[in-house]
Amino acid sequence: MADNRAKITRSAIKDGMLDLLAKMPFQYVTVASLCREAGVGRATFYTHYTGLMDVINELADEAISATRRSPMDNHEAIAVLAERVSANSDPRALEAWLDLMPMCQRVADHPKYRSLFKDDFLSEYIIMRIFRKERAASVDSICRQCGLSEEVAEKVFLFSVMGLFAVNRSLGWKKDDAWYEAQRALLVYMAGGVEALKKLK
Numbered sequence: 001m002a003d004n005r006a007k008i009t010r011s012a013i014k015d016g017m018l019d020l021l022a023k024m025p026f027q028y029v030t031v032a033s034l035c036r037e038a039g040v041g042r043a044t045f046y047t048h049y050t051g052l053m054d055v056i057n058e059l060a061d062e063a064i065s066a067t068r069r070s071p072m073d074n075h076e077a078i079a080v081l082a083e084r085v086s087a088n089s090d091p092r093a094l095e096a097w098l099d100l101m102p103m104c105q106r107v108a109d110h111p112k113y114r115s116l117f118k119d120d121f122l123s124e125y126i127i128m129r130i131f132r133k134e135r136a137a138s139v140d141s142i143c144r145q146c147g148l149s150e151e152v153a154e155k156v157f158l159f160s161v162m163g164l165f166a167v168n169r170s171l172g173w174k175k176d177d178a179w180y181e182a183q184r185a186l187l188v189y190m191a192g193g194v195e196a197l198k199k200l201k
Contacts, residue, residue, distance in 0.1 A: 010048050012038045014062070017055050021115040026056075026122050056116070060126045063113035064133060067106040075141050075194055078102070082191030091180035094187075101183075104130050104161050108173055117173055127165045131158060146197035156197075160190065 016038030020029050029052060035045050049055055077100040085094055098109065104127055108117045117123045135157065142153035167186065171179050 006048065009040060009044060010058070012040060013045060013048065013055060014059050017052075017059060018112065018115055021119055021122070026052075026119045056122060056125070057129070059113065059116060060129050061133075063107050063110055063116065063126075064103070064130060066112070067103065067110060075138070075145055078187055079191045079194065082187045085184045086188055091177070091184040094180055094183055102160070102164060103134050104164055105168070105183075108168060109175070114173065117168075123165070123169060127161060131161045134161075145194060147200070148197065 013034065016034050017029070020034060020037050031042060031045055031052065034052065034055070035042055038045075049058075081094070081097055081100050084097060085091065098106070101109075107113065107126075107130060116126050135154065138157045139150055139153045142148060142156050143150055146153070146156075148156065164186065167182055168179075171182065
């Protein structure tokens with residue numbers, strides 16, 4: 001029973017944070033304003049979290065877990081996507097295969113967590129959290145596919161994550177025609193890069 005109450009309270013605090021972020025930048029959020037939004041007292045807040053960034057970290061990890069994952073690793077999925085969009089003249093055909101998009105794309109597309117990515121400070125913080133969580137599997141995949149050292153493979157992965165992040169931010173995280181055109185070009189570009197790296201083995 002106590003565990004259930006704790007879950008409900010933490011959920012109210014996290015929902016309160018998302019509601020506040022839809023109204024104001026993170027830099028203006030305070031513990032007091034979050035407590036008011038969530039309908040909890042400060043003592044209750046501090047029973048569950050040590051500060052605001054604890055709430056953000058939990059939300060980011062929840063967003064990553066809630067995102068549907070492809071059974072393929074990111075780089076195999078990019079090759080499949082590139083092949084499919086190259087064979088189709090309509091960039092919006094990509095809509096049918098969004099579950100194959102890289103993790104950073106899928107997380108940012110989740111409607112519940114979108115406000116995390118619209119905040120300039122938080123979006124960069126969260127994308128780096130995704131990078132750290134996905135680094136081991138993605139770096140291993142790049143090493144295997146491209147024959148790169150772990151150190152260089154990590155830089156390739158960082159380039160991919162931060163590059164996609166920068167493009168999405170420049171487009172305002174909106175999935176309009178410009179977004180589909182850009183993603184189509186980027187997928188083909190990235191897949192071509194992987195093929196070129198394989199030849200360097």
